[in-house]
Amino acid sequence: MSALDELNRTILLCRDHVSDELSDAEIRRHFQSLRILCISDRRNLSSHSGQTALVTFVSLLSRMGMQVALKIPEAPIISPQPPLSGSSSLRDALVTSSETLVTGATVHIDSAFDPDLIFALGDTDIGYASPPCWRLSGEAWSGSLAANGIAKAQGWNTDWPVGAMVSAAMAASEAFKFVIRQLRLRHPADQIFFEVSRLCSWSFGSLPVPDQDLDLGEIDIVSAGAISQAALYALLRLPGVRMNGRIFDDDLTVASNLNRNMLTAKSDVGRAKVQVVAQRCRSKFMLEPIAGRYIGESVEIGKLAHRVLVGVDDIPSRWKVQRLAPGWIAVSGTSHFNVSSSAHSLGEPCSGCLHPVDDPGVNPIPTVSFVSFWAGLVMSVRLLREALSRPYSRNHQHLWLTPLRMDSLHAAMWSPVPAVRDCPVQCSASRSNLAA
Numbered sequence: 001m002s003a004l005d006e007l008n009r010t011i012l013l014c015r016d017h018v019s020d021e022l023s024d025a026e027i028r029r030h031f032q033s034l035r036i037l038c039i040s041d042r043r044n045l046s047s048h049s050g051q052t053a054l055v056t057f058v059s060l061l062s063r064m065g066m067q068v069a070l071k072i073p074e075a076p077i078i079s080p081q082p083p084l085s086g087s088s089s090l091r092d093a094l095v096t097s098s099e100t101l102v103t104g105a106t107v108h109i110d111s112a113f114d115p116d117l118i119f120a121l122g123d124t125d126i127g128y129a130s131p132p133c134w135r136l137s138g139e140a141w142s143g144s145l146a147a148n149g150i151a152k153a154q155g156w157n158t159d160w161p162v163g164a165m166v167s168a169a170m171a172a173s174e175a176f177k178f179v180i181r182q183l184r185l186r187h188p189a190d191q192i193f194f195e196v197s198r199l200c201s202w203s204f205g206s207l208p209v210p211d212q213d214l215d216l217g218e219i220d221i222v223s224a225g226a227i228s229q230a231a232l233y234a235l236l237r238l239p240g241v242r243m244n245g246r247i248f249d250d251d252l253t254v255a256s257n258l259n260r261n262m263l264t265a266k267s268d269v270g271r272a273k274v275q276v277v278a279q280r281c282r283s284k285f286m287l288e289p290i291a292g293r294y295i296g297e298s299v300e301i302g303k304l305a306h307r308v309l310v311g312v313d314d315i316p317s318r319w320k321v322q323r324l325a326p327g328w329i330a331v332s333g334t335s336h337f338n339v340s341s342s343a344h345s346l347g348e349p350c351s352g353c354l355h356p357v358d359d360p361g362v363n364p365i366p367t368v369s370f371v372s373f374w375a376g377l378v379m380s381v382r383l384l385r386e387a388l389s390r391p392y393s394r395n396h397q398h399l400w401l402t403p404l405r406m407d408s409l410h411a412a413m414w415s416p417v418p419a420v421r422d423c424p425v426q427c428s429a430s431r432s433n434l435a436a
Contacts, residue, residue, distance in 0.1 A: 001269065003103040004028055005255040007065050012366035016336055017193070019184040030179050031065040032104050037115035037128075038070050043155055044121040045075040049164040050156030051090055052237050053121060053136050053143075055081045056168035056373075058094055061175055062105040063259050063369035069113040070094060082236060082280045083265050100265045102258050117178060119171050120148070122155040132178075132196070136171050138163030141381075142203035145170040145406075150199050160209045161237050165377055166202050170406050172370040173197075177404065193337075193404055200406035204381045207390055216243035216387045220305040221287070222294050222321050224249035224273035226260040226367065227311030227332050230376020231383070232277060233262040236284055238384070244286040245305055248294040249273045256364065260372040293317075296324060307386065309379055310351075313365060315358045322351045322425045330382045332375040334367055339401040341378040342417060343391065349417040352425030354398060374403045 004011075004024060011027050018027065038058060044050045054072070061068050075090045087093040091109070098107040118133040120126050126133055126148060133148040140158050143166025144151075156164065177194040185191060216235075221228050224247050235241055253261070253268045253276055261273075263280040274289035281287050290301070294317070306327035310318055313333045322329060322344065331351045332341040344350045378399060385391050396414040405411055423430030 001255045006102045006258045008256045010259045010368045013368050017190045034066045035115045036068050037118045040072045040121035041124045042073045047156045048078045048159045049161040052161035053164035053168050056165050060172035060369045062101040065102050065105045068107045069110045071110040123153045136167035138167045140209050143167030144201035147198045159239050169370045197407040213240035218305040219243050219245035219307050221247040221309045223311040224277045226372035227375045229261045229263045230373045231380040234377050234380040246288045247274050248290045250293040260369045315355050318351045319424050330379050332379040334375050337404050339375045342398040343382045349419040349429040350425050350427035352423040353420045354417045
């Protein structure tokens, strides 16, 4: 197992734009030679959100094979941060994670480190005039990323870490784009996709943070791959949130999963994905691992839960789950640099209305850590809003997101899902449309 195997899907994604003359090994070397310095003072690491921003960012960087140095004080881990384990010190746990996610992706304490990029938590004093530097900041449900000096940064001081994970995902895309800018592109005009984002932000909407424990109830999760793992990674970090249920998948963990599966380490290669996920979630959620593809109701399986998360890109699999789902369902998928996420309650246009035609796509699927992470994070927020009886409006039933350029006015497009006459699921909304 080598970094070339582990970063295979990231390299495939790069090939959408980089010159064909570049070898896989050259692309891999550019990712693994990037040096990133993460800086924080004690105050910004004294909240769960600040710690989650740092852990998530370092994990997303490591899954791209990058070199990370930490300039942070000792701080006790406030709440578990799986898959990190083995230490009560946040700094020690991050250093221990060095090369456990991707071969050669190191994490170490700053010592004569000459960084290419710097990222600072909140209003931490940076003390560097160069190289390029960004600040990660945010609130409970929103996150932002700003080049140093562009906007007034605020410190991290909340326990609810959704905004922290937003800022980490946006920061990871800047590191990715930096690498691409060092490579020859097939078409020079494509450079516009990889320009620096000086200031960007994202909010999941104004919503009160739960003031008591939130039980999500029984949840069925179809797929234990990258998107489902990202959703569970996010849910595991939310204070007071509980759930139980089942997770379905027939796949074993392979090296090429490591570039994006947020709950997976190198030591998990060869293990069933459902077993990996159930183990990582065990400290907080009780998930029954079902080591098989979901194929419908049976005596052994029974009915699906009233809330279902679907993290598969295969469209016919989504149709099958939608036909049998007795209640609410959320679906997220990715396509190259894009994310599609939707939610469907009984009586609403379904996932078959949204995707009425099968699109086999390509195999293996090109993808990268922060794109899959966005897909899972959006799905987790949809689940939270459903449990809090604050779902998005019909005009926000579908989200198309382009994480590369979150500074663009068109980075996110919300839309309703229209009921279509030829819905392959033949949901009630499509049948009503047909009758009309």
